[in-house]
Amino acid sequence: xxxxxxxxKEHTNKGAWTKExxxxxxxxxRANGEGCWRSLPKSAGLLRCGKSCxxxxxxxxxxxxxxxxxxxxxxxxxxxxxxxLGNKWSLIAGQLPGRxxxxxxxxxxxxxxxxxxxxxxxxxxxxPLAPDGPSSRQEPPRPISVPARAMFALTTKQPAxxxxxxxxxxxxxxxxxxxxxxxxxxxxxxxxxxxxxxxTPTSHSQQQPVCLCYHLGFRGAGDATATACSCRQADSxxxxxxxxxxxxxxxxLEEGQYI
DNA sequence: AAGCCCAGCAACCGCAGCTCC
DNA sequence: GGGAGCTGCGGTTGCTGGGCT
Numbered sequence: 001x002x003x004x005x006x007x008x009k010e011h012t013n014k015g016a017w018t019k020e021x022x023x024x025x026x027x028x029x030r031a032n033g034e035g036c037w038r039s040l041p042k043s044a045g046l047l048r049c050g051k052s053c054x055x056x057x058x059x060x061x062x063x064x065x066x067x068x069x070x071x072x073x074x075x076x077x078x079x080x081x082x083x084x085l086g087n088k089w090s091l092i093a094g095q096l097p098g099r100x101x102x103x104x105x106x107x108x109x110x111x112x113x114x115x116x117x118x119x120x121x122x123x124x125x126x127x128p129l130a131p132d133g134p135s136s137r138q139e140p141p142r143p144i145s146v147p148a149r150a151m152f153a154l155t156t157k158q159p160a161x162x163x164x165x166x167x168x169x170x171x172x173x174x175x176x177x178x179x180x181x182x183x184x185x186x187x188x189x190x191x192x193x194x195x196x197x198x199x200t201p202t203s204h205s206q207q208q209p210v211c212l213c214y215h216l217g218f219r220g221a222g223d224a225t226a227t228a229c230s231c232r233q234a235d236s237x238x239x240x241x242x243x244x245x246x247x248x249x250x251x252x253l254e255e256g257q258y259i
Numbered sequence: 260a261a262g263c264c265c266a267g268c269a270a271c272c273g274c275a276g277c278t279c280c
Numbered sequence: 281g282g283g284a285g286c287t288g289c290g291g292t293t294g295c296t297g298g299g300c301t
Binding site for chain 3: 263
């Protein structure tokens with residue numbers, strides 16, 4: 001594709017995977033588990049680079065993947081999460097069991113963008129399109145910039161004004177829908193980005209942060225999708241410190257609460 | 260029937276962040 | 281503290297198949 005290869009290895013296959021390669025990869029991971037992608041190709045007898053193996057497994061071969069069309073509910077969830085998280089496809093994928101970031105990214109670019117445009121919404125800003133067209137004004141992407149592994153706590157305490165650009169103009173995807181359904185009423189998203197707050201009580205100390213994963217169905221071990229959320233694993237091992245820097249805090253939402 | 264166009268999907272690449280030493 | 285190596289993420293590209301002319 002015009003760029004230099006990511007691997008220095010010259011004798012690696014590229015392009016579409018063959019059935020044989022798939023079978024080898026599946027067999028190897030079944031026997032040895034995931035991890036150590038760099039050495040996996042050699043161990044598995046594959047002429048691929050580790051990144052390629054990982055991608056193939058994550059996006060196509062994993063047994064817990066859900067194939068098939070996205071449902072309307074998934075559509076709406078993706079739109080809502082994109083409004084909150086922006087192009088953090090992996091985070092969004094984490095809320096959709098069986099879906100991959102690549103799949104969601106592709107789906108967004110091919111379907112949902114169009115869907116939002118047909119609704120008169122700007123897919124980047126989740127705001128109503130300007131009268132002079134979507135691309136005529138080069139508005140920066142969503143102002144909420146959440147680093148992939150940045151610590152953020154999400155609170156739902158109301159009715160404080162949301163620091164996030166919520167859909168107060170009536171057009172945001174997180175607001176009430178045209179049907180009047182209270183999808184995300186007056187959300188107070190307190191996305192605090194910074195060092196872990198566990199030992200540093202702040203003004204949020206009385207506002208129990210909420211783990212998106214928890215609310216959206218990831219309940220930890222036992223769940224087929226448990227690996228997508230490490231909230232409950234965070235404290236269990238020192239090696240999970242990096243995970244702890246991610247979704248560390250969680251609290252189930254109460255009935256009637258929305259995100 | 261043949262060629263063209265385009266949407267959708269799979270895969271690649273560079274980079275950022277994390278861990279280990 | 282800093283460098284090296286590895287992993288994961290997001291953007292981009294290229295292939296493929298279906299629809300249209």
